Amino acid sequence: xxxxxxxxxxxxxxxxxxxxxxxxxxxxxxxxxxxxxxxxxxxxxxxxxxxxxxxxxxxxxxxxxxxxxxxxxxxxxxxxxxxxxxxxxxxxxxxxxxxxxxxxxxxxx
Amino acid sequence: xxxxxxxxxxxxxxxxxxxxxxxxxxxxxxxxxxxxxxxxxxxxxxxxxxxxxxxxxxxxxxxxxxxxxxxxxxxxxxxxxxxxxxxxxxxxxxxxxxxxxxxxxxxxxxxxxx
Numbered sequence: 001x002x003x004x005x006x007x008x009x010x011x012x013x014x015x016x017x018x019x020x021x022x023x024x025x026x027x028x029x030x031x032x033x034x035x036x037x038x039x040x041x042x043x044x045x046x047x048x049x050x051x052x053x054x055x056x057x058x059x060x061x062x063x064x065x066x067x068x069x070x071x072x073x074x075x076x077x078x079x080x081x082x083x084x085x086x087x088x089x090x091x092x093x094x095x096x097x098x099x100x101x102x103x104x105x106x107x108x109x
Numbered sequence: 110x111x112x113x114x115x116x117x118x119x120x121x122x123x124x125x126x127x128x129x130x131x132x133x134x135x136x137x138x139x140x141x142x143x144x145x146x147x148x149x150x151x152x153x154x155x156x157x158x159x160x161x162x163x164x165x166x167x168x169x170x171x172x173x174x175x176x177x178x179x180x181x182x183x184x185x186x187x188x189x190x191x192x193x194x195x196x197x198x199x200x201x202x203x204x205x206x207x208x209x210x211x212x213x214x215x216x217x218x219x220x221x222x223x
Contacts, residue, residue: 033211042111042199043152081138088152096165097212099152103126 004089004100011017012106019076021103023068023089032072033090033097036103042086046074078082112132115200115208115215117127122190124223130185130218132200140205142212143175158183159205190222 007022023032029052035043049056049065049072056063062075076083086102113134122128129144132141143155157165158177172187172194183200 035214038182040197040217040219042113043121043201043212044111044214045211048211096154096157098154101151103147 004091006087006089006095006096006100006103009102010104010106012050012108013079015079015081015107017079017107019079019083019105019107021074021105023072023074023100025047025072025089025091026093028072029067031091031093032063034061034072034074035087035088035090035099036064037086037102039085046087076105079105081107081109083107111215113202113213113215114201115198117218118216119143119219119221121221121223122187124189124192127186127188129187130198130200130220132183132185132202132215134181134200134202134215135211135223136202138202138204138213139180140179140203141177142201143173143183143185144199144201146199146217147195152212154198156185189222190220191218191219192222193221195220 004023032066034046037043042059047058049063058076065072084107086104087098087106088102090099092098114133119177131136145153153218154167155169156175161177176184199217201212203210203212
């Protein structure tokens with residue numbers, strides 16, 4: 001069953017702007033991960049946030065987690081055309097990751 | 110380059126053909142996975158192998174047959190597929206930790222069934 005659900009489904013912004021994507025999930029989690037996928041290629045891990053963490057940073061990425069609302073957000077600051085990709089949240093314990101449908105981000109010059 | 114290699118990258122096969130997808134990782138991981146990605150749908154977990162043993166079969170039709178001869182290699186044998194099986198098939202690997210860990214994905218095999 002689908003656990004994570006991203007919002008919006010698609011997002012188009014100008015280079016230099018910030019992009020925010022949201023993920024909602026249904027059951028309790030130990031951690032939540034965000035992945036990126038360039039068109040027709042494999043997924044690349046971006047960041048993992050544990051259930052006892054509220055915020056985590058990695059370069060231009062900022063992830064927040066609100067376990068009371070069962071939601072997470074991914075913020076990409078100062079976006080670049082190269083950030084154009086699909087972004088997925090994933091949840092699951094052990095080695096059984098469940099992904100949502102993703103947010104398609106397009107960053108235009 | 111994630112360290113997970115999938116071959117072939119593209120495959121076109123007829124419904125009566127038999128073909129195999131191959132996945133290889135030398136990251137020292139002991140868990141390997143097959144995912145199916147169809148347009149407009151979430152990634153679907155198909156199979157999970159831990160230490161060469163199949164631990165998850167997500168109600169996958171028998172026309173898909175996985176094989177894991179060792180912790181570094183994973184195959185997906187295909188036979189008598191249907192056009193709706195056309196999709197991107199992704200292999201991934203990780204360490205099987207209960208607390209959750211990063212998965213490393215291959216570039217995928219784009220399968221078209223004609």
